[in-house]
Amino acid sequence: MKRVLLFQSYQEKLKIPYATFLVFQSCAVGVGGGDGVGLAKYFMYDGQCENGESVFTLNEDMSAEGKYTECCLNLNMNSSIEERRLTFEEMAPNWDKISENVGYKGHLLCVEAFDRAVSSTDVYPNSTKNIKILDVGAGTGGIGEMLKSRGYTNVDALDISQEMLNLAASKNLYKKLICAPLTDTHMKEIETAEYDVVLCGGVIAYGQTPPGAIEQCARFVKPGGLFIFTVRCETFDPEGHNYGATCQKLEESRKWKLIQKEKREQHSNPNEERFRYSYLITYKILQ
Numbered sequence: 001m002k003r004v005l006l007f008q009s010y011q012e013k014l015k016i017p018y019a020t021f022l023v024f025q026s027c028a029v030g031v032g033g034g035d036g037v038g039l040a041k042y043f044m045y046d047g048q049c050e051n052g053e054s055v056f057t058l059n060e061d062m063s064a065e066g067k068y069t070e071c072c073l074n075l076n077m078n079s080s081i082e083e084r085r086l087t088f089e090e091m092a093p094n095w096d097k098i099s100e101n102v103g104y105k106g107h108l109l110c111v112e113a114f115d116r117a118v119s120s121t122d123v124y125p126n127s128t129k130n131i132k133i134l135d136v137g138a139g140t141g142g143i144g145e146m147l148k149s150r151g152y153t154n155v156d157a158l159d160i161s162q163e164m165l166n167l168a169a170s171k172n173l174y175k176k177l178i179c180a181p182l183t184d185t186h187m188k189e190i191e192t193a194e195y196d197v198v199l200c201g202g203v204i205a206y207g208q209t210p211p212g213a214i215e216q217c218a219r220f221v222k223p224g225g226l227f228i229f230t231v232r233c234e235t236f237d238p239e240g241h242n243y244g245a246t247c248q249k250l251e252e253s254r255k256w257k258l259i260q261k262e263k264r265e266q267h268s269n270p271n272e273e274r275f276r277y278s279y280l281i282t283y284k285i286l287q
């Protein structure tokens with residue numbers, strides 16, 4: 001292991017004086033040490049050794065700001081709503097970059113399932129461009145942009161983070177912006193059966209939302225309408241956090257009927273492997 005200096009700009013940004021790299025044939029292949037252990041493990045380096053052996057060039061695109069934050073990765077069942085909110089407020093200015101760097105595809109998956117469902121008259125007869133849609137955990141508007149380009153004009157956004165919504169607002173994608181946390185309790189901001197379709201990409205996940213949030217999303221949808229969402233496999237599966245049990249309960253009580261469930265890659269370059277696969281699920285609300 002070799003202690004090296006960081007470029008001045010990175011020292012200022014990261015507030016650490018040095019980091020330690022494992023050097024292999026002039027390439028930095030690992031990192032630790034300094035005061036930056038926690039931060040540094042998410043950097044990528046281009047491996048170029050400059051000025052002899054003392055300075056490495058960092059690859060700016062994969063700096064800490066371009067990955068999920070430590071706070072986000074550490075969210076859990078006991079995290080308070082305020083902790084969740086602050087986590088996403090902090091992430092908002094960098095969300096588009098993070099999304100690109102980690103190869104996030106939740107919005108693409110949801111809209112793909114939406115396109116499929118509304119083009120099938122068996123699944124969703126009488127679809128129009130004016131159906132009332134809610135984008136839950138809308139972020140900076142990934143889903144909203146795709147819906148707008150398809151001509152949908154009646155789309156609202158909900159998010160726990162006002163910063164995320166501010167960025168979405170600047171793109172003029174949504175009719176109404178609702179800043180509120182999705183939890184397992186009744187949300188006064190949204191009427192029962194208010195929406196024709198609810199989309200929710202990358203939001204139902206252990207730490208971000210409790211299992212009962214699924215039931216709340218089902219409440220937002222009219223009978224005959226659709227709830228389309230992604231949920232991390234480790235969150236859904238019985239050997240993980242078993243959110244699937246909530247879905248099963250709603251099926252058994254005839255609240256909804258499963259239209260499609262498939263395992264898909266949601267992050268092509270995830271911070272952690274548990275983020276890679278999600279289920280893409282479409283339910284039709286029955287009552």
Ligand SMILES: C[S@@+](CC[C@H](N)C(=O)[O-])C[C@H]1O[C@@H](n2cnc3c(N)ncnc32)[C@H](O)[C@@H]1O
Nearest residue numbers: 088106107137138139142159160181182201202
């Ligand atoms: C991974 S981003 C996905 C953004 C967008 N859905 C997309 O697919 O591009 C997750 C978003 O969910 C929001 N979020 C996380 N937990 C939430 C909660 N409990 N209630 C509402 N929004 C939440 C975050 O603020 C963030 O904007």
